[in-house]
Amino acid sequence: MSDRDPRLDSAAEIRARIDTSTPHSARFWNYFVGGKDNYEPDRELGDHIKEIFPGLVDVALTSRHFLGRAVRYLAGEQGVRQFLDIGTGLPTADNTHEVAQRVAPDARIVYVDNDPLVLAHARALLTSTPEGETAYLDANLYEPEAVLKAAAKTLDFSQPVALMILNTLGHVADYDQARGLISQLMAGLPSGSYLVISDSTSTSAGMVAASEAYNSSGAVPYYVRSLEEITGYFDGLDLVDPGIAQVTQWRPEPGSASGTSTSVDAYSGVGRKP
Template identity: 55%
Template sequence: MAEEESGVQQVPTIDTDVAHSPRIWNYWLGGKDNYEVDRRVGDEFRELFPPIVDIARSSRAFLKRAVQHLAGEAGVRQFLDIGTGLPTVDNTHEVAQRVAPESRIVYVDNDPIVLAHARALLLSSAEGATTYIDADLYDTSRILEVAARSLDFDEPIALMLMNILGHVPELGQAREIVTRLVGALPSGSYLVVADGTTDGGPFDAAIEMWNNAGSLPYILRTPEQIAQYFEGLELLEPGVVACSLWRPENGHVGAPAPVDEFGAVGLKR
């Protein structure tokens, strides 16, 4: 089952002369929804900061492991994923519904190009449902109101905020957004967050280039600042750590290398 809660939408005109943040991320993940300009900016970023591809892939692997745990051991059947981005591999609904086909997923994004790819994203298992909402992260009231048409807010929900809070300029404002969203969730719900972290050097320089190039601005924060999003929640082990170090899969040869993106999963009691 698939739905779109935002009504009839015009397919946007795609400007292939201007780099687009979700398409660049898609390129780093090995996706095909990108253009020459995106690959050029992505390569320029990688020249300044080669580990960015490892960060992108570690972030996606963290999402996969977190959703597998939540849909499996934790028994969560509802996911609210805000800041969807372009579909690649192991999207939230694919991971959750592999574990529990009846899982219901609501994706939220307000990027018109992401919206144009929604049809590719809205592929659900027959037992579950996948819904797409066209809404802004700042408009938490609308997100919660429309999500409630698909999700049962009397049952646990996993709130996914992957690489989106870094787009909120002020930490206090980002914390307020998280507080409003988590506050609407019932007990037994979870918060999953991952964002890039400052290294005081090459990563910061590359992000400055990114922001100056007209891409959607992004703010690197410290692990301690990311931990603030989880105040009042019970952190699952191993806490707030580099995404690559959050419950790495068995069979990994050697110790996983840390990356400059930290993530965590927190439980609302």
């Protein structure tokens, strides 16, 4: 089944909201992971940042691999059947619903984003196994109560939900506000739910320089944070082993391309709500 947002049918309105004259984080990230949904300003900035800090490409790719491992762990080992993915980004291979429903065909997934280009591609996301369901919300991280209310049309909040916020929180300039948004979202989920986060970190001069170059490009700024700040997102939750780790080191799968020993300036964690 699919639950389509009626705004998806307003193609002209969606196109009018897309600004291709300046770089955009979703398109920029799409370029780094080898996608085709990007424009010249995104590619120019991407090439410039590759010169400053080539390691950001590894961050993009390995963060995507972490998503797959986290979803497989939750769906396969913990029996989670519901996922709320905020900051969806542009669809590539192995989106949350594809990974989850490969393990559990009855899984339900709600994607949340408020970017018009992502919205324009939502039809590609709104696919599902017959047993499961996917939905897309054109909604804003800054309105957690509205997100939860809308997501409740698809998800059963009496059962555990995995809240996925990957490479998104850096858009929230104020760290305390970012933590507050997470707290509000997790407060609306039942015991046994999970928080899944990965993000770039200020753990090298190269990453800091790349972040500064990105923020001066005209794109909506993205702020990399310290390892201590990433850890703080999980206050009050029980961290899943191995705790907060580089995205390459969170439960790597031996012999799989999804796990690598590469050291990257991106950390991740999965926490369970008691």
